Amino acid sequence: MAGTKALLMLENFIDGKFLPCSSYIDSYDPSTGEVYCRVPNSGKDEIEAAVKAAREAFPGWSSRSPQERSRVLNQVADLLEQSLEEFAQAESKDQGKTLALARTMDIPRSVQNFRFFASSSLHHTSECTQMDHLGCMHYTVRAPVGVGVPPGVVNIVFGTGPRVGEALVSHPEVPLISFTGSQPTAERITQLSAPHCKKLSLELGGKNPAIIFEDANLDECIPATVRSSFANQGEICLCTSRIFVQKSIYSEFLKRFVEATRKWKVGIPSDPLVSMGALISEAHLEKVRSYVKRALAEGAQIWCGEGVDKLSLPARNQAGYFMLPTVITDIKDESCCMTEEIFGPVTCVVPFDSEEEVIERANNVKYGLAATVWSSNVGRVHRVAKKLQSGLVWTNCWLIRELNLPFGGMKSSGIGREGAKDSYDFFTEIKTITVKH
Numbered sequence: 001m002a003g004t005k006a007l008l009m010l011e012n013f014i015d016g017k018f019l020p021c022s023s024y025i026d027s028y029d030p031s032t033g034e035v036y037c038r039v040p041n042s043g044k045d046e047i048e049a050a051v052k053a054a055r056e057a058f059p060g061w062s063s064r065s066p067q068e069r070s071r072v073l074n075q076v077a078d079l080l081e082q083s084l085e086e087f088a089q090a091e092s093k094d095q096g097k098t099l100a101l102a103r104t105m106d107i108p109r110s111v112q113n114f115r116f117f118a119s120s121s122l123h124h125t126s127e128c129t130q131m132d133h134l135g136c137m138h139y140t141v142r143a144p145v146g147v148g149v150p151p152g153v154v155n156i157v158f159g160t161g162p163r164v165g166e167a168l169v170s171h172p173e174v175p176l177i178s179f180t181g182s183q184p185t186a187e188r189i190t191q192l193s194a195p196h197c198k199k200l201s202l203e204l205g206g207k208n209p210a211i212i213f214e215d216a217n218l219d220e221c222i223p224a225t226v227r228s229s230f231a232n233q234g235e236i237c238l239c240t241s242r243i244f245v246q247k248s249i250y251s252e253f254l255k256r257f258v259e260a261t262r263k264w265k266v267g268i269p270s271d272p273l274v275s276m277g278a279l280i281s282e283a284h285l286e287k288v289r290s291y292v293k294r295a296l297a298e299g300a301q302i303w304c305g306e307g308v309d310k311l312s313l314p315a316r317n318q319a320g321y322f323m324l325p326t327v328i329t330d331i332k333d334e335s336c337c338m339t340e341e342i343f344g345p346v347t348c349v350v351p352f353d354s355e356e357e358v359i360e361r362a363n364n365v366k367y368g369l370a371a372t373v374w375s376s377n378v379g380r381v382h383r384v385a386k387k388l389q390s391g392l393v394w395t396n397c398w399l400i401r402e403l404n405l406p407f408g409g410m411k412s413s414g415i416g417r418e419g420a421k422d423s424y425d426f427f428t429e430i431k432t433i434t435v436k437h
Contacts, residue, residue, distance in 0.1 A: 081111045092269045205367055207241055208241060238399060241347050404421075
C-alpha cells in the first residue's frame with residue numbers, strides 16, 4: 001500500500017509484493033461523500049499474474065503439515081489483533097459503519113475466525129473400511145484445492161466485477177469460487193464457471209423474517225429486533241426486514257418498537273454515541289430510499305425515519321450517505337418491500353393471527369437465509385423453527401454464531417454451507433484409495 005497525505009492509493013498484492021496498476025477507480029468515504037482513496041482497476045493481466053503465483057506456491061504450501069499451517073493462521077490472528085485499532089479505523093472509513101461496531105465485532109470476529117480454523121484444521125479425521133473377504137482396505141484422504149500465506153499463497157486483486165471478477169471466475173486454473181453478494185452476480189458467476197465444472201459456495205441475499213408471538217418477552221425482544229433490523233445500517237445479509245407480530249400484541253409492540261428505533265442515533269461513524277453510520281454508496285442510498293417511496297405509493301404508513309424525522313449532521317457530513325432507521329406498516333405481503341432484499345435500514349411490521357398462517361407467509365419469498373422466532377413456548381419454538389425455510393433460525397436471540405455448525409441459506413439465498421466441517425469439505429477434494437493386501 002502506498003499513499004500521499006491527500007489521497008490513499010491502494011495497490012494489488014501479488015506473489016508477496018505490492019504492485020501498482022495502470023488505471024484506478026475512485027473510492028468514496030460514505031460519511032462525507034468525498035473521494036479518499038484510489039483503487040486499482042485491474043483486469044485479465046493482473047488475474048493471470050495472481051493465478052500463476054498461486055499455482056507456483058501451491059505445491060510447497062499444500063505439502064506443509066497441518067501444524068505448520070495452523071501456526072501461520074495463528075500468526076495472522078496475532079497480527080490482526082495487534083493492529084486492531086488501525087484495521088477498525090480503515091473498515092469504518094471504507095464502509096461507513098460505526099467505528100464502535102468495527103472495533104467490537106468486525107475485527108475481533110476476524111481474529112476469532114483465524115484462530116478457530118487454525119485449531120479446527122488439526123482435528124479432522126479420515127474414513128476407513130475393510131473388506132476382509134476380498135482382502136481389501138479402503139480409506140479416504142483429502143487434497144487441498146486452494147492456497148493459504150507465503151508469497152503467492154494469498155493474492156489480492158482489486159477491480160470491478162465485469163473486469164477483474166469475470167476474469168477470475170472464468171479462469172480455467174481457478175478450481176473453486178467462494179462468493180458473498182447478490183443473486184444476479186451469483187447467476188453470472190454460475191454461467192461463467194459452468195464450462196469448467198467449478199465448485200461453488202454462494203452466500204447470497206435474504207429477506208429475513210422475525211416472528212413474534214404473543215407470549216414473547218418484549219423487554220428482550222424489542223431491543224434485539226431493533227438491532228437485528230438496523231445494525232450496520234441494515235447492511236448485513238442476516239438483518240431482519242419483515243417483522244410478523246401476533247395481533248393481540250401488535251399495537252403494543254409497534255408503539256414500543258418505534259420508540260426504541262427513534263432512540264437509535266445516526267451520525268458520523270467515529271462518534272461513540274451513534275448507533276448507525278452511513279450507507280456504503282450514494283447509489284445504494286438512493287436505491288434504499290426508492291423502496292420507501294414505492295411503499296408510500298402503495299398506501300403504506302411510515303412511522304419513523306425517512307421522510308418523517310429530521311436527520312441532523314455536521315456541515316462536513318451533509319453530503320454523506322446517511323439515512324434514518326425507517327419503520328413501515330400497512331403493507332401487503334406482495335409488496336416489493338416485503339419480497340425484495342433492500343439491504344438498508346428499512347423494516348416492515350405486519351400483524352398475523354395463527355402459527356400456521358405466519359409460517360406460510362414467512363416462507364412466501366424466494367429467499368431462505370435466516371429467521372428469528374420469539375416465544376416462551378419451547379414446543380412452539382421447535383415446531384416453527386423446523387417448518388421455516390431458512391438455513392439459520394435464531395430463537396429469542398439474534399446473530400449468535402457457532403463456527404462448528406453450518407452457515408448458509410436455502411432457496412435463492414445460496415448454495416453450500418460454511419463452518420468447520422463444511423468449509424473443510426468445500427476447500428478440499430476427497431479421494432478414496434483401495435489397497436489389496
